[in-house]
Amino acid sequence: MIRLIAALALVLASFASVAAIDTYEFDSEEQRARFYYLSTELRCPKCQNQNIADSNAPIANDLRREIYRMLQEDRSNEEIVDFMVARYGEFVRYRPALTAETAILWFAPAAFLLVGLLALVFMLRRRQKAFKSAGDDHLSPDEQQRLQSLLEKKDRND
Known part of the structure; x- marks a missing residue:
């Protein structure tokens, strides 16, 4: 029973994928190439980040049909793009x-x-200047003495 349901689901899923395919008959291979070029160069107005060749939106389907119609009328790529724009x-x-x-x-x-x-570049140069000017000479004598005593304590504890 489970196998029958799985097979039925698989068959129904295959029908859905077949329904989304557009089929157009072209007069020449050049026309087919122009159709696919134009449909990849134009963006779907609804999807916004897909070209009309990849989109399943109804408006993308309409635009593909419009490109096909204009190609059948022997319009140039520029004319088709200008029309869409x-x-x-x-x-x-x-x-x-x-x-x-x-x-x-x-x-x-x-x-x-x-x-x-x-x-x-500006930040790296500024940092390089700061490193060059930094050193022990920026510490007061009291700070240098305190630093030295801390280092000695550390050495004794190790």
């Missing part, structure tokens, strides 16, 4: 175009890295 905004692209609005996305990581490296 006009409809969903620059967010739909994984690699936004370099414009005044997106310049911070492109250059902020490098700027933060540079600032961090400069801060690290």
Whole structure:
């Protein structure tokens, strides 16, 4: 009985995985390659961190169908991407175009890295100067005598 239930569950699970697969008929292998390229370059508006090729959201399915339709109309990749950007905004692209609005996305990581490296160099130089200037000459004679007596006590106890 348990084997029958397990087999039934396995069959039902396999139907669910088959239902999520989109099948499109392409005129050429180039069209197929363009379809997969575009669907990996465009972000799912709902999922936000998945491309439309990997997403199972209904809107991603609609976008894949729209790309397929535009490819059948012999539109170029640029036209398809421009259509998607006009409809969903620059967010739909994984690699936004370099414009005044997106310049911070492109250059902020490098700027933060540079600032961090400069801060690290500054801190290391300051610490190096502190180590060079530190030493016994900063202790008063009373402090030096106390330090010496503590060290002698430690040696006697060992």
